[in-house]
Amino acid sequence: MTIAIIGAGLSGTLTAIHLLQNAASGTTVYLIEPDRYRMNRGVAYSSQLPFQPLNVPASAMSLFADEPLDFFNWLEAHAQLYKRQISLPVQITDFIPRTIFGDYLKARLQEAEAGAAKGVSLVRVYEEALSVARQGRHFTIDCSNQCTLSANKVVLAMGNFPPALLPIPNKSFYKSQRYVASPWSAKGLSGLQTHESLLLIGSSLTMVDLVGSLQAQGHKGKVYVVSRHGLLPQPFDVSTRPYPKTAIPEGAYQSALSLFRFVRQEIKQAEAAGYPWRSVLDALRDDIPVLWQSLPEKEKKAFLRHIRPYWEVHRHRMPASSAALLQELQEKGQLEVIAAAVLDMRETESGARVSIRRRHYQETEEIEVGRVINCTGPQCDYTQVEAPLVRQLLADGLTQPDVLRLGIKTTPGGKLIDASGKPVSGMFTLGPPRKGMLYESTALREIRQQAKALAHRLLRQGKATLEVAKTS
Ligand SMILES: Cc1cc2nc3c(=O)[nH]c(=O)nc-3n(C[C@H](O)[C@H](O)[C@H](O)COP(=O)(O)OP(=O)(O)OC[C@H]3O[C@@H](n4cnc5c(N)ncnc54)[C@H](O)[C@@H]3O)c2cc1C
Numbered sequence: 001m002t003i004a005i006i007g008a009g010l011s012g013t014l015t016a017i018h019l020l021q022n023a024a025s026g027t028t029v030y031l032i033e034p035d036r037y038r039m040n041r042g043v044a045y046s047s048q049l050p051f052q053p054l055n056v057p058a059s060a061m062s063l064f065a066d067e068p069l070d071f072f073n074w075l076e077a078h079a080q081l082y083k084r085q086i087s088l089p090v091q092i093t094d095f096i097p098r099t100i101f102g103d104y105l106k107a108r109l110q111e112a113e114a115g116a117a118k119g120v121s122l123v124r125v126y127e128e129a130l131s132v133a134r135q136g137r138h139f140t141i142d143c144s145n146q147c148t149l150s151a152n153k154v155v156l157a158m159g160n161f162p163p164a165l166l167p168i169p170n171k172s173f174y175k176s177q178r179y180v181a182s183p184w185s186a187k188g189l190s191g192l193q194t195h196e197s198l199l200l201i202g203s204s205l206t207m208v209d210l211v212g213s214l215q216a217q218g219h220k221g222k223v224y225v226v227s228r229h230g231l232l233p234q235p236f237d238v239s240t241r242p243y244p245k246t247a248i249p250e251g252a253y254q255s256a257l258s259l260f261r262f263v264r265q266e267i268k269q270a271e272a273a274g275y276p277w278r279s280v281l282d283a284l285r286d287d288i289p290v291l292w293q294s295l296p297e298k299e300k301k302a303f304l305r306h307i308r309p310y311w312e313v314h315r316h317r318m319p320a321s322s323a324a325l326l327q328e329l330q331e332k333g334q335l336e337v338i339a340a341a342v343l344d345m346r347e348t349e350s351g352a353r354v355s356i357r358r359r360h361y362q363e364t365e366e367i368e369v370g371r372v373i374n375c376t377g378p379q380c381d382y383t384q385v386e387a388p389l390v391r392q393l394l395a396d397g398l399t400q401p402d403v404l405r406l407g408i409k410t411t412p413g414g415k416l417i418d419a420s421g422k423p424v425s426g427m428f429t430l431g432p433p434r435k436g437m438l439y440e441s442t443a444l445r446e447i448r449q450q451a452k453a454l455a456h457r458l459l460r461q462g463k464a465t466l467e468v469a470k471t472s
Contacts, residue, residue, distance in 0.1 A: 001027050003458055004141055004151035006129040006389070008033035009042015011431035011447050012157030013109050014063055016122060018455030020112040025119030027459075030149055032141070034128035040109055043160045045102030048186035051212030052098045053319055055205050056444075057238055059092035061101055063108055065448055074104050093238040095319040125149065131392040132427070139426065153458050156393075156416070156429040160378035160442075161385050166201065166342055173345045178352040180373040183210060188373055195221045199354055199367060201342055202375035203227035208318045210375060211326060211335065223335045224367055226356055229309045230339025233316055234278075235323035243270055243279035248287060253294040256303035281314055285445070289438035293412075300404060340365075345372060380435060381405040398424055402436030410437055414454055426461075430454055 003019060005012040008031045019029050033039045038046045054061055062070040072092050075082075079090050085097050113122045127143035132154055141149045162182040165174055173179055180188040183206045192198075198214070200207045203225050211223060252262035263284070267277045292300065303311075318326075329335035339359040346353055351370040358365065382390055382401040393399045397419030402409045409417040414434060416424040430450040434441040441450070 001153070002030065002151040003027070003153045003155065004030040004032060004129075004139065004149055005155045005157055006032050006132075006141070007042070007157035007159055008039050008124070009157065009159045009431075010044065010105060010444065011042075011159060011451060012155065013040045013042075013105055014448060014451035015155055015157065015430065015455050017063070017109050017112040018452050019458065020109075020116040020120060020122060022455065022459055023117065023120045024459075025117055027120045029120075029122050030125050030141075030151065031122060032125040032127060032129050032143065032149075034126060034144065036126060039124060039126070040106040041099075041102035043184055045098045045105065047098060047184050047209075049184075049189065049209065049213040050216035052209055053095040053212075053322075054098055054101055055095070055236075055316065055318065057093045057236070058090065058096050061096070061444060063105065063444075063448055065445075065452075071101065071104055074107065075100070078103075095236075095321075128389075130388045131396075132389070132398065133396070134398070134424070134426075137426075153426045153428070153461070155454065155458075156399075156427070156433065157431060158387070158389070159432050161387065162379060163202070163374045163376045164379040164381065164384060166345075166374070166376070168342065168344045170344050170346050173347060173352070176347040176352070178347050178371055179345070180371060183207075183373050183375045189213060189217065192217075192219065192371065193221070194219060196370035197222040197224070197351075197368070199224045199226060199352070199369040199372045200375050201226055201372065202377060203230060203232055203337060204312065204375065204377060205233055205316055205318060206375040206377065208233060208322050208326065210373060211329065212322060215325065215329075220334070221370070222333075223329070224369065225335065225337045226340050226342060226354075226367075227337075228339065228341060228359065230337050230359065231309055231313045232323075232326065232337060233313050233318040235320045236317040237276065237278055237320070240276055240278045240282065243275045243283040245283055248284075248291065253291060254296075254299070256295065256299045256307055259291065259295070259299075259303070260307055277314070278317070285440065288440040289446075292439040293437070297403060304404065378432065380407055380432070382408055382433075394419075398427065404436045406436035406439075407433040407441075408436070410434055412437075413457060414450060428454055428458070 005015055012031060016029050016031050058072045058075060062068050064070050075090055079088055082100055127145055127147050129141050129143050131142045133140045139151050139154045141151060200210055200223060207225055246266060252259050267280045270280045326335060340356040343355040343357055343364060351368060352372050354367045355364050356367060379385055399408050399416050400419050408429060410429060411423050414428045414430050416427045416429060418424050431447045432442045440446050
């Protein structure tokens with residue numbers, strides 16, 4: 001059996017690890033990734049920016065749910081290699097640089113490859129997959145450089161696409177040197193003058209990383225942060241103690257408001273018993289996919305419109321040291337966070353002029369900066385993604401976007417749903433593309449469960465197909 005995994009970030013690589021650990025002789029796994037440095041790191045763990053900490057402590061970054069300290073133990077064993085990047089001795093509460101997590105992921109794949117059963121092989125393909133076509137029981141994958149692969153099963157692990165363009169009238173600004181489309185690349189900050197001013201659009205964790213990176217490279221200029229609500233991620237508290245799981249009442253599943261009320265009520269009770277709000281959100285985390293799937297579509301939309309900004313800043317928290325840095329910069333006046341909508345942007349002789357309208361105000365204002373960086377988060381609307389493979393899959397009806405435009409439609413097990421609404425036999429996805437179906441589907445905690453379950457499913461199906469072929 002041959003399984004082609006398209007994309008070798010965390011989702012693709014971890015699926016490959018489980019396949020290699022469990023496959024029987026005669027299994028080939030193709031891991032397809034065009035970018036050499038992203039191979040087994042993906043977007044999140046390959047960044048060359050100077051300040052890129054994981055957004056959860058070392059204790060929560062194991063690749064394996066049943067070995068919760070695997071990352072920490074690996075890190076301790078290799079700590080000397082990283083003594084310039086981390087403080088020693090390493091603690092489970094430390095926020096480790098993301099590239100080190102990338103090294104861990106790569107190392108665990110190499111071990112799985114070395115320990116795989118005889119006749120099981122991993123082939124790394126350094127190409128971009130451009131199209132997937134179904135031919136009877138097989139799939140043909142056309143890649144860049146005229147390479148064509150054939151596989152029985154396909155896993156789409158394409159992860160995070162660069163942020164969406166804002167709908168401004170002056171679209172020509174997007175071709176300007178003053179505009180940085182992808183906030184995760186070190187190119188975004190290269191050549192920056194020490195006193196050059198910047199506008200970061202979006203106030204989530206990516207913005208926090210960029211502000212940290214700017215400080216690390218000695219930037220002294222003004223940094224404006226504009227987002228619709230102007231909310232910053234809440235700080236992490238590593239001393240948060242676990243809150244016992246509560247049964248979620250039936251009523252909470254009915255509407256976004258009832259869900260919101262339930263969470264608030266639970267937090268009130270928890271606080272009375274000495275638990276902080278963070279403990280309640282952490283305890284609810286594993287229930288989110290079930291809650292989300294139970295909410296009626298209209299209520300999911302209401303959640304996205306009214307509750308999401310507040311939910312996100314509490315759920316995706318920043319290290320306390322980053323919170324302290326942001327506060328210090330705000331107090332010095334070097335960082336200004338503005339709740340506003342960006343109306344338009346244009347290039348000027350010396351930089352960029354950005355029109356904004358502050359939240360709850362009618363007047364427009366203009367900000368002059370040297371550079372604008374889009375930190376609004378990965379593009380999730382597949383109809384707007386320009387990648388050739390996504391366009392082809394949509395055009396050929398092998399996939400369809402989910403109704404909320406947060407990813408693509410899948411079955412509960414991650415099988416793609418085609419344009420006519422039928423599951424596509426043999427084609428699966430995991431991680432960020434499943435956000436519309438599960439809501440919580442982009443972080444390691446969810447991806448590690450999905451990757452393990454998917455690998456076992458692929459191998460079970462492969463075995464069944466082999467047995468049918470033998471008896472017929
Ligand atoms: C900047 C950033 C930081 C994050 N930090 C954390 C964190 O600290 N902790 C946490 O739990 N989560 C974090 N996340 C969440 C993150 O989504 C997941 O942890 C995880 O990295 C997602 O992995 P992925 O493989 O699905 O996607 P990606 O990392 O996006 O990898 C997808 C890969 O697919 C490749 N690809 C795409 N299209 C094709 C194609 N057509 N052919 C071949 N290859 C293709 C891409 O080049 C890429 O390497 C972070 C996310 C981002 C964006």
